[in-house]
Amino acid sequence: MTCISQHTSIFKGLTDKELYNLNLNSTLLSFKRGETVYHQGTKLKGIYCVQQGIVKFLKRGADGREQIIRFARTGDIMGFRSAIVNETACTTTKVIEESVVCFLPSQELFKLIKENGEFALSLLKIACNELGEANDHVTDIAQKTVKTRLAEALLDLKKNFQLDEDNFLKVNLTREELAGIVGTATESVIRHLSELKAEHIIEVNGRRIRLKDIDKLKKMASL
Amino acid sequence: MTCISQHTSIFKGLTDKELYNLNLNSTLLSFKRGETVYHQGTKLKGIYCVQQGIVKFLKRGADGREQIIRFARTGDIMGFRSAIVNETACTTTKVIEESVVCFLPSQELFKLIKENGEFALSLLKIACNELGEANDHVTDIAQKTVKTRLAEALLDLKKNFQLDEDNFLKVNLTREELAGIVGTATESVIRHLSELKAEHIIEVNGRRIRLKDIDKLKKMASL
DNA sequence: CGTATCCTTGAACCATGTCAAGCAATGTGG
DNA sequence: CCACATTGCTTGACATGGTTCAAGGATACG
Numbered sequence: 001m002t003c004i005s006q007h008t009s010i011f012k013g014l015t016d017k018e019l020y021n022l023n024l025n026s027t028l029l030s031f032k033r034g035e036t037v038y039h040q041g042t043k044l045k046g047i048y049c050v051q052q053g054i055v056k057f058l059k060r061g062a063d064g065r066e067q068i069i070r071f072a073r074t075g076d077i078m079g080f081r082s083a084i085v086n087e088t089a090c091t092t093t094k095v096i097e098e099s100v101v102c103f104l105p106s107q108e109l110f111k112l113i114k115e116n117g118e119f120a121l122s123l124l125k126i127a128c129n130e131l132g133e134a135n136d137h138v139t140d141i142a143q144k145t146v147k148t149r150l151a152e153a154l155l156d157l158k159k160n161f162q163l164d165e166d167n168f169l170k171v172n173l174t175r176e177e178l179a180g181i182v183g184t185a186t187e188s189v190i191r192h193l194s195e196l197k198a199e200h201i202i203e204v205n206g207r208r209i210r211l212k213d214i215d216k217l218k219k220m221a222s223l
Numbered sequence: 224m225t226c227i228s229q230h231t232s233i234f235k236g237l238t239d240k241e242l243y244n245l246n247l248n249s250t251l252l253s254f255k256r257g258e259t260v261y262h263q264g265t266k267l268k269g270i271y272c273v274q275q276g277i278v279k280f281l282k283r284g285a286d287g288r289e290q291i292i293r294f295a296r297t298g299d300i301m302g303f304r305s306a307i308v309n310e311t312a313c314t315t316t317k318v319i320e321e322s323v324v325c326f327l328p329s330q331e332l333f334k335l336i337k338e339n340g341e342f343a344l345s346l347l348k349i350a351c352n353e354l355g356e357a358n359d360h361v362t363d364i365a366q367k368t369v370k371t372r373l374a375e376a377l378l379d380l381k382k383n384f385q386l387d388e389d390n391f392l393k394v395n396l397t398r399e400e401l402a403g404i405v406g407t408a409t410e411s412v413i414r415h416l417s418e419l420k421a422e423h424i425i426e427v428n429g430r431r432i433r434l435k436d437i438d439k440l441k442k443m444a445s446l
Numbered sequence: 447c448g449t450a451t452c453c454t455t456g457a458a459c460c461a462t463g464t465c466a467a468g469c470a471a472t473g474t475g476g
Numbered sequence: 477c478c479a480c481a482t483t484g485c486t487t488g489a490c491a492t493g494g495t496t497c498a499a500g501g502a503t504a505c506g
Contacts, residue, residue: 059358061366062446069358081351084344090355113347114340120347121307121336127350128304132313134357135282135292141364142406143284146462175485183365185463190486206471206485223285369494398453408495413454429453429503 003028003102004049009075010122018112027103031055037093037101038079044089046105048078053099054161054171057091058180068180070133071096071160080123083109096171141183144223147192149182151221154202156181158211172207226251226325227272232298233345234272241335250326254278260316260324261302267312269328271301276322277384277394280314281403291403293356294319294383303346306332319394367446369407370415374444376404377425381434395430 003026004011004019011019028051031037037048037055050072057069057078069091072078082089083106113120140149154169161170173181179189193209196202201217203210211217226249227234227242234242251274254260260271260278273295280292280301292314295301305312306329336343363372377392384393396404402412416432419425424440426433434440 059362061362063366065366067362067365069361081354084347084351085355087355090358110344113344117337117340117343120340120343121333124307124336124343124347124350127347127354128307131304131350131354131357132308132310134354134361135313137361138292138357138364138406139282139284139290141361142290143286143288174483183361186484187464187486188462191462194486397451409452410454410496411494414494417454 003051004104007075010049010077010119010126013118013122014112014116018116022104022108022112025105025108029101029103031095031099031101033095033098035095037095037099038089040090040092041088044079044082044106046103047080047083047109048093049102049104050074050076050078051100051102053095053101054097055093055099055101056096056177057093059091066176066180067183068177070130073160077126080109081127084127096173096177146182146184146188147195148221148223149184150178150189150192150196151217153178153181154209154211155214155217155221158214163211166210167212168205168208168210174207226274227327230298233300233342233349236341236345237335237339241339245327245331245335248328248331252324252326254318254322254324256318256321258318260318260322261312263313263315264311267302267305267329269326270303270306270332271316272325272327273297273299273301274323274325276318276324277320278316278322278324279319279400280316282314289399289403290406291400293353296383300349303332304350307350319396319400364406369405369411370418371444371446372405372407373401373412373415373419374440376401377432377434378437378440378444379404381437386434389433390435391428391431391433397430 004022011022014022029037029048031053038044040059052074055072055078057072058066059069060066072093078093078101079089081087113123140152144152157169157171157173164170175189175193176186178193179186182189193202193204196217197204199216201211201213201220203212227245234245237245252260252271254276261267263282275297278295278301280295281289282292283289295316301316301324302312304310336346363375367375380392380394380396387393398412398416399409401416402409405412416425416427419440420427422439424434424436424443426435
């Protein structure tokens with residue numbers, strides 16, 4: 001199987017020769033739910049591209065609580081921040097849904113950046129997008145209430161993973177993971193989910209969450 | 224005066240010809256304390272390089288409270304995120320200390336990125352560094368107490384602006400600005416500053432803050 | 447020298463975190 | 477296939493850190 005293809009967003013626009021070279025030097029890896037792709041604090045020797053599956057980026061605070069920074073889905077790359085600045089990984093990446101991941105050594109990445117201006121620009125765009133979202137995130141957590149952030153988180157999940165035909169989110173997260181996204185205690189998430197349920201905005205079935213009233217949810221998220 | 228020089232970090236390593244071209248196309252601007260370089264939500268036509276002075280990046284939340292995302296000092300660039308992804312600015316930049324700023328049109332920036340792989344890489348490194356800090360920031364605000372974050376903020380200010388010979392921070396910020404960094408109410412900052420004072424960790428003289436016991440401050444910040 | 451801005455403190459209130467306990471669901475080994 | 481263990485979910489009671497409001501004092505600036 002070719003690991004890196006024209007279809008994978010960031011590698012769009014590479015020449016056949018560049019692609020051929022990348023595939024020579026890259027490796028496919030498989031992970032089950034709960035497994036770790038790489039650990040916070042370790043030195044990465046390259047970047048990882050998600051071919052299939054869902055991976056969460058998390059950071060452990062002093063008390064051990066896990067803060068979820070973002071998710072990687074099919075086509076996303078992981079670990080480029082550490083690779084680029086040559087630092088240890090600032091997050092741990094754990095698999096949420098069985099994943100196939102492609103590993104690409106740093107030197108290949110650097111070669112591409114230096115030789116292909118368009119590629120460098122795409123990478124730069126990815127970094128800048130993430131930066132914008134991270135900045136938003138800081139302001140949100142600092143200024144908004146837990147309930148507002150929970151509403152936002154649900155909308156973000158919808159944006160990232162879509163809804164199925166019955167308006168259920170296509171990802172199933174534990175309450176603890178939801179708490180990790182929102183930046184709060186598990187119990188708080190549970191209570192606010194119940195409230196949203198009572199207000200007929202969502203419906204909950206175990207880990208499956210149905211977004212019943214997206215308009216109200218949006219109103220709530222922008223308060 | 225030449226606006227862009229070899230001394231300005233990001234432009235290090237450019238050829239004489241590239242520098243000459245940049246200077247042909249860039250403009251110098253001056254700002255007093257409180258003035259705005261550009262507003263959140265506006266489309267930027269280029270990036271801004273700080274030649275001299277201090278600028279804060281801020282975001283206004285729903286209730287109008289201002290969250291300070293970071294600072295730019297001599298040699299730093301501002302607005303590249305918006306320029307790169309071609310979005311409106313996600314922050315407002317306001318001058319804290321009288322500043323001289325150089326404006327460089329986007330097309331010049333893009334030309335450099337595409338033609339000079341090393342330059343693209345430096346930009347990428349800047350973006351990645353900011354990204355790492357933003358991620359840290361998210362976790363901190365989500366998990367740490369106000370006092371801990373205040374301690375961290377003071378250490379960050381030390382790192383960014385250094386101390387003078389008497390261990391006073393070389394920036395003077397209002398309590399409200401401090402609150403904007405920490406992500407809390409002005410009153411909370413005041414109360415926690417008083418506590419730190421009572422614990423002989425800092426000393427306060429109007430807006431001037433002296434870091435008396437940096438070890439204790441560090442211990443406090445990592446709790 | 448007066449006005450505006452900033453700083454400080456107290457008191458009341460509230461959102462959120464923490465602790466504890468019980469239940470549900472899921473998985474594992476005998 | 478059942479019993480037990482583990483993990484996740486839920487709820488209640490309580491503690492508390494932090495915000496908000498109000499009022500007065502200090503400071504800076506034109």
